[in-house]
Amino acid sequence: xxxxxxxxxxxxxxxxxxxxxxxxxxxxxxxxxxxxxxxxxxxxxxxxxxxxxxxxxxxxxxxxxxxxxxxxxxxxxxxxxxxxxxxxxxxxxxxxxxxxxxxxxxxxxxxxxxxxxxxxxxxxxxxxxxxxxxxxxxxxxxxxxxxxxxxxxxxxxxxxxxxxxxxxxxxxxxxxxxxxxxxxxxxxxxxxxxxxxxxxxxxxxxxxx
Numbered sequence: 001x002x003x004x005x006x007x008x009x010x011x012x013x014x015x016x017x018x019x020x021x022x023x024x025x026x027x028x029x030x031x032x033x034x035x036x037x038x039x040x041x042x043x044x045x046x047x048x049x050x051x052x053x054x055x056x057x058x059x060x061x062x063x064x065x066x067x068x069x070x071x072x073x074x075x076x077x078x079x080x081x082x083x084x085x086x087x088x089x090x091x092x093x094x095x096x097x098x099x100x101x102x103x104x105x106x107x108x109x110x111x112x113x114x115x116x117x118x119x120x121x122x123x124x125x126x127x128x129x130x131x132x133x134x135x136x137x138x139x140x141x142x143x144x145x146x147x148x149x150x151x152x153x154x155x156x157x158x159x160x161x162x163x164x165x166x167x168x169x170x171x172x173x174x175x176x177x178x179x180x181x182x183x184x185x186x187x188x189x190x191x192x193x194x195x196x197x198x199x200x201x202x203x204x205x206x207x208x209x
Contacts, residue, residue: 001092001186002083002112003027003177006102008147009072010129011119012163016173017096019166023174028086028093033059036074039134067097067104072143076101083109092181099153106156113180115173116157120164122147 007013021027033049035056044050051059056075060068068077078095086093097105102114119125125147129140154160159176163169180186 001180002087002105002109003092003094003180004097004102004105004112004114005094005117005173006097006099006114006150006153006157007117007163008119008125008150009143010125010132010147011117012128012166012169013096013117015166016117016161016163016169017094019170020173020177021094023170024177026091027177028091030078030082030086030093030095032096033065033068033077033079034074035076036072066108067101069098069100069104071098071100072139072146078105092177099150099156103153103156111186113159113177114157115159115161115176116154117161117163117169118151118154120162 005013005017017029021029031045031047031049033051033056035051035053036048038044038047038050042048053075056068056077059065059077059079064079064081065077066080066083068075070076076098078097078101083093083095095101095105105112106114119128122144126140126144129135129143135143161169161172161176
C-alpha cells in the first residue's frame with residue numbers, strides 16, 4: 001500500500017512521518033530527491049537525497065520520477081524505482097509529499113491511501129514556522145500564502161488529521177493505517193483444503209486462520 005501524507009509547510013507532517021515509523025511496524029519510507037540545501041541536522045539519504053538542479057533535471061528527462069514538482073523555489077521528486085521495488089515486495093511505503101506530487105501519485109496509484117494534515121489555525125501555522133527558525137520572514141510569508149491554496153485541496157484526500165498535539169495526531173494516523181490494512185479490497189484470502197467434518201479452514205493475511 002502506498003501511504004501519502006501531505007500538509008502545508010509547518011503543519012508537522014515531517015515529524016509525524018518520522019514518529020509513525022517508530023509506532024507502526026512493516027512500514028518502509030520513501031526518501032525524496034530535492035535541490036534545496038540541507039537544514040541543520042538533516043542527513044543525506046535519510047531526510048532527502050540532496051542533488052543539484054542539473055542532476056535533478058537529468059532524472060526528469062530520463063523519466064525516473066513517479067512525481068516531481070517545484071515547491072517554494074526548489075525541486076522535489078520521488079524515484080519511481082523505489083516505490084515499485086517496495087510495492088513489488090508486498091510492503092507498505094510512506095511518502096511525505098506536497099499537494100502537487102500527491103495529485104500526480106493519485107493519478108498513477110489510485111488505490112493508495114492519501115492523508116492530509118493541517119494545523120489548528122493559520123495563526124498556529126505561522127507560529128510553528130517561526131519557531132523552527134529555518135526560514136527568513138519573507139520565506140515564511142511565501143509559505144503561508146501557499147498554505148491557503150494547499151489547504152483548499154483537502155477534499156482530494158481520503159482522511160484529514162488536525163495536528164493539535166503530536167501524540168493524538170500519531171494515534172489517528174496509526175489507526176488509519178491499521179484500518180486500511182484490514183480493508184477487504186486490500187486483502188487476499190486462500191482456502192487450501194476442506195477438513196473432514198465439513199468445516200471451512202481459511203488462511204488470512206498475517207497468519208491468522
